[in-house]
Amino acid sequence: MTLLDTVVMQGLDSHGVLTADDKTLLLSLELNARRVTAGEVLWQEVADVDLFCVVKEGWAYSYRNLGNGSMQILKIYLPGDIIGMRDFGFSRRLAGVAMINEGVICPFSYQQLFELFARSSSLAAGIIATTVRQQAMLTERLVYLGRYAAHERLAHFLYELYLRLKRINAVEENGFFMPLSQEQIGDALGLSAVHVSRTFSMLRDEGLVERDRQHVVLPDPQALARLVEFNDTYIDESLPPAFQNFLSLNRIA
Amino acid sequence: MTLLDTVVMQGLDSHGVLTADDKTLLLSLELNARRVTAGEVLWQEVADVDLFCVVKEGWAYSYRNLGNGSMQILKIYLPGDIIGMRDFGFSRRLAGVAMINEGVICPFSYQQLFELFARSSSLAAGIIATTVRQQAMLTERLVYLGRYAAHERLAHFLYELYLRLKRINAVEENGFFMPLSQEQIGDALGLSAVHVSRTFSMLRDEGLVERDRQHVVLPDPQALARLVEFNDTYIDESLPPAFQNFLSLNRIA
DNA sequence: CACTTTCAATAACATACGTTATGAGTCGAT
DNA sequence: ATCGACTCATAACGTATGTTATTGAAAGTG
Numbered sequence: 001m002t003l004l005d006t007v008v009m010q011g012l013d014s015h016g017v018l019t020a021d022d023k024t025l026l027l028s029l030e031l032n033a034r035r036v037t038a039g040e041v042l043w044q045e046v047a048d049v050d051l052f053c054v055v056k057e058g059w060a061y062s063y064r065n066l067g068n069g070s071m072q073i074l075k076i077y078l079p080g081d082i083i084g085m086r087d088f089g090f091s092r093r094l095a096g097v098a099m100i101n102e103g104v105i106c107p108f109s110y111q112q113l114f115e116l117f118a119r120s121s122s123l124a125a126g127i128i129a130t131t132v133r134q135q136a137m138l139t140e141r142l143v144y145l146g147r148y149a150a151h152e153r154l155a156h157f158l159y160e161l162y163l164r165l166k167r168i169n170a171v172e173e174n175g176f177f178m179p180l181s182q183e184q185i186g187d188a189l190g191l192s193a194v195h196v197s198r199t200f201s202m203l204r205d206e207g208l209v210e211r212d213r214q215h216v217v218l219p220d221p222q223a224l225a226r227l228v229e230f231n232d233t234y235i236d237e238s239l240p241p242a243f244q245n246f247l248s249l250n251r252i253a
Numbered sequence: 254m255t256l257l258d259t260v261v262m263q264g265l266d267s268h269g270v271l272t273a274d275d276k277t278l279l280l281s282l283e284l285n286a287r288r289v290t291a292g293e294v295l296w297q298e299v300a301d302v303d304l305f306c307v308v309k310e311g312w313a314y315s316y317r318n319l320g321n322g323s324m325q326i327l328k329i330y331l332p333g334d335i336i337g338m339r340d341f342g343f344s345r346r347l348a349g350v351a352m353i354n355e356g357v358i359c360p361f362s363y364q365q366l367f368e369l370f371a372r373s374s375s376l377a378a379g380i381i382a383t384t385v386r387q388q389a390m391l392t393e394r395l396v397y398l399g400r401y402a403a404h405e406r407l408a409h410f411l412y413e414l415y416l417r418l419k420r421i422n423a424v425e426e427n428g429f430f431m432p433l434s435q436e437q438i439g440d441a442l443g444l445s446a447v448h449v450s451r452t453f454s455m456l457r458d459e460g461l462v463e464r465d466r467q468h469v470v471l472p473d474p475q476a477l478a479r480l481v482e483f484n485d486t487y488i489d490e491s492l493p494p495a496f497q498n499f500l501s502l503n504r505i506a
Numbered sequence: 507c508a509c510t511t512t513c514a515a516t517a518a519c520a521t522a523c524g525t526t527a528t529g530a531g532t533c534g535a536t
Numbered sequence: 537a538t539c540g541a542c543t544c545a546t547a548a549c550g551t552a553t554g555t556t557a558t559t560g561a562a563a564g565t566g
Contacts, residue, residue, distance in 0.1 A: 132343075466562080
């Protein structure tokens, strides 16, 4: 899973927007691979902003530790995701990031990113689009935290994971590996671990979710999607035609 | 209030990153002013993404209308803010935007934005930084929706508005004009209007917030900030030195 | 000026969720 | 095999917040 394989970049490439140089430049962000252990903290809140990362293997999450002793998990990162763009333009991290399980990440520097922007406005637009898409997921989470009940939050969370994992071929027969504890899920959904457990039981009783330890099966993904009125554009949609056209025009000019 | 007056662009300019051409280019986004009425919908959810806007006067908000009949307000836009970057890279709007009171907006097109990216990587970086900052506010809201009680959410919301309004000189003697109904505040904070009213009463009784219709006074802003442990970096901080340096290097090269 | 509509305060009641506690699996370390 | 540390399920109980309703004040409309 490289950045070239993401929806956004695939969209650009399939429309001939990316030159060979662009591709080399993009992949140069992933030259520096590093193995990381489960639970390893990539950076803490308030650390200096020095680098960004591409996740190659494993799951990570960004989080905030709060004054009242609780934690809010902001986002789950899967292979192919860029970590850290949240802090672009800030001198201190706004959130910590830690690995959930072991994996491989590719750090790259501020400078590499700026060089990329300077050399290719197509890639710049692509990176912005990628960042905006991550934000769209966060916005969706915000909506669920604000206006939906626990069972809808959990159903939405699981279905979103399901779609994202399907994109990277990590779903088999409607089942997937999910290394999150119920406490972590609660921290992501603004619920207590106890209530996450209750809610899982409820979804199980309704035949919507089966779970055994770290393996989750959605027997009928469509039913789950209907329950939460899932709109998948923000995950699956490739870049709009207008976007591609402008970029190829700019390239030629 | 123009884009050149925002924290991000001020930061770039004061470090000599922006050329005269850059400034002209940036201000060209604001050539096309239009007066809008209170309550006017700038665009609906699922509309085509054709343009973005700079708010010159008045308040606006982005929102989602939900299947369960409720609404979630995502963000309040004040003069100087860019509206619509949330949808960059999508063909359909992810959220509707409407004016709260009457005002003036400056629409600009996808094409204008791409031309700006192509002509100036400094401005591209600046626009990204601006977008990321807006997202930081949203992330902060998410944290409050997930892990804080009603009085903390409201206190945080009011204090954030206070800081943002202070930045644009719209605060006098710790008081400001706030054209939001309690229902709208509830839709922003994930609360019922009734509970917003209760919570206002509570904050009033504690001497933290005075309110008369659309006029709000924070008698002791610091006390309010302490209550919510407000971290103002994401609103007040200018761009980090490293950021500026890279950009001026790129410009010379 | 009447008339309606909107907005806000407050009360009474209902409930979803948090908190605390307990016991049963599971896993890794020794 | 034994132990401790996690993780999870479930129950009992408390509470913050939602819902519905009533009233009054303010603002818009003819």
